[in-house]
Amino acid sequence: xxxxxxxxxxxxxxxxxxxxxxxxxxxxxxxxxxxxxxxxxxxxxxxxxxxxxxxxxxxxxxxxxxxxxxxxxxxxxxxxxxxxxxxxxxxxxxxxxxxxxxxxxxxxxxxxxxxxxxxxxxxxxxxxxxxxxxxxxxxxxxxxxxxxxxxxxxxxxxxxxxxxxxxxxxxxxxxxxxxxxxxxxxxxxxxxxxxxxxxxxxxxxxxxxxxxxxxxxxxxxxxxxxxxxxxxxxxxxxxxxxxxxx
Numbered sequence: 525x526x527x528x529x530x531x532x533x534x535x536x537x538x539x540x541x542x543x544x545x546x547x548x549x550x551x552x553x554x555x556x557x558x559x560x561x562x563x564x565x566x567x568x569x570x571x572x573x574x575x576x577x578x579x580x581x582x583x584x585x586x587x588x589x590x591x592x593x594x595x596x597x598x599x600x601x602x603x604x605x606x607x608x609x610x611x612x613x614x615x616x617x618x619x620x621x622x623x624x625x626x627x628x629x630x631x632x633x634x635x636x637x638x639x640x641x642x643x644x645x646x647x648x649x650x651x652x653x654x655x656x657x658x659x660x661x662x663x664x665x666x667x668x669x670x671x672x673x674x675x676x677x678x679x680x681x682x683x684x685x686x687x688x689x690x691x692x693x694x695x696x697x698x699x700x701x702x703x704x705x706x707x708x709x710x711x712x713x714x715x716x717x718x719x720x721x722x723x724x725x726x727x728x729x730x731x732x733x734x735x736x737x738x739x740x741x742x743x744x745x746x747x748x749x750x751x752x753x754x755x756x757x758x759x760x761x762x763x764x765x766x767x768x769x770x
Contacts, residue, residue, distance in 0.1 A: 526734050526745050527592055531569040531614055534591040534605055540639055544589060549741050550613045550646045554637070554667050555653030557619035560683035560724065564653055565590075565616060567724045568734055575616050585633045587640060588616040592741070612741040615647075621663045641671045649677040649740040651733075656682035656696050656721065660703055672707060672715055679736050680704065680719040686726045697721055 535544055555561040562575040574590060593611035595603070617640070618633055641650060650671045654664050659682055671678060682700060685693050697719065704717040718736065722729035738745055 526568075526570070527611070527738060527741075527743050528568050528614070528734060529570045530592050530595065531571065531574060531590040532595055532605065533574070534589040534610075534613065536586045536588045538586045538636070540636065540643075543587075543640075543644065544613070546607065546610060546613065547646060548610050548612050549648035550589075550615050550644065551649050551651060551737055551740055552615040552617050552641065552647055553651045553653060554617045554641070555619060556621040556655070556661060556663055559619070559653045559655045560722075561616070561619060561653040563724045564681060564683060564722065564733070565614065567727075567730060568737065569614070585618045585636070587618070587636065590614040590616070592743070611743055613646075614737075617641075620667070621661065637667070638670050641667070642674065647674075647676065648742070649679060651737065652678055652680045654680060654682055656685045656693070657687055659696065659700055668707075675709075675715070677716040677718070677740060678704075679733075679740065680717070681722045681729070681733055682719065683722050683724070685721045685728055686723040693721055 537543055553561055553565055565575040566572055569590070575588070591605050591610045591613055594605040594607060594609040617637055620633065620637065641647065650667075652664065652667060654660065659680075660668075668678060680700060682696060685696075688696065700719045704719060705714060707715050707717065709715065720729050720732050720736070722733060724730075734745075
């Protein structure tokens with residue numbers, strides 16, 4: 525069983541001053557609204573409703589934290605997490621790029637996202653969720669370029685590859701690697717960027733994404749993650765419940 529399956533809601537914040545005072549590694553998930561971010565989080569944590577997809581993408585502008593560790597099987601889901609036992613945090617950043625969000629909200633949103641990804645010492649890596657049919661939009665590139673100067677890893681997940689045929693999938697992955705390889709630091713060295721294909725519907729790339737996130741957290745799964753695809757997983761399709769934008 526993957527350690528990511530232990531994930532449970534920890535806290536939500538709308539201001540940097542309210543960020544949790546934890547010292548464990550954090551992996552942040554970022555992506556354009558409707559790119560499939562909530563679905564990816566839910567399928568990776570084997571929980572149908574951990575991350576919510578809003579009926580109105582872009583409505584929620586909070587940063588949601590999910591703890592790994594700090595709870596056990598016998599605990600009720602509403603029992604408080606044992607903070608001292610938390611091993612890592614998954615961080616669901618607000619979905620970006622939805623046109624109907626007001627200008628004032630957008631400015632707050634952009635500052636919150638930008639400051640968090642650039643300044644949060646506990647942030648170990650960024651997982652950038654992009655629709656494989658429309659990767660590297662202007663806002664995706666902005667997020668990547670906000671984070672790149674930190675020198676920390678970015679793992680790109682190209683979702684919804686079930687919408688592509690085999691040749692299209694091969695090409696989009698090759699092109700994504702070329703784009704990521706084009707980024708170099710002031711010494712001409714490449715950044716620690718990686719990319720993969722993913723489909724929640726066809727269960728493509730789940731093991732690869734799980735293993736990468738566990739690695740970035742500096743953890744180890746108790747059991748071989750290869751067993752994950754064989755387990756009966758809940759339907760992690762788009763949720764209609766109000767909450768975090770997908």
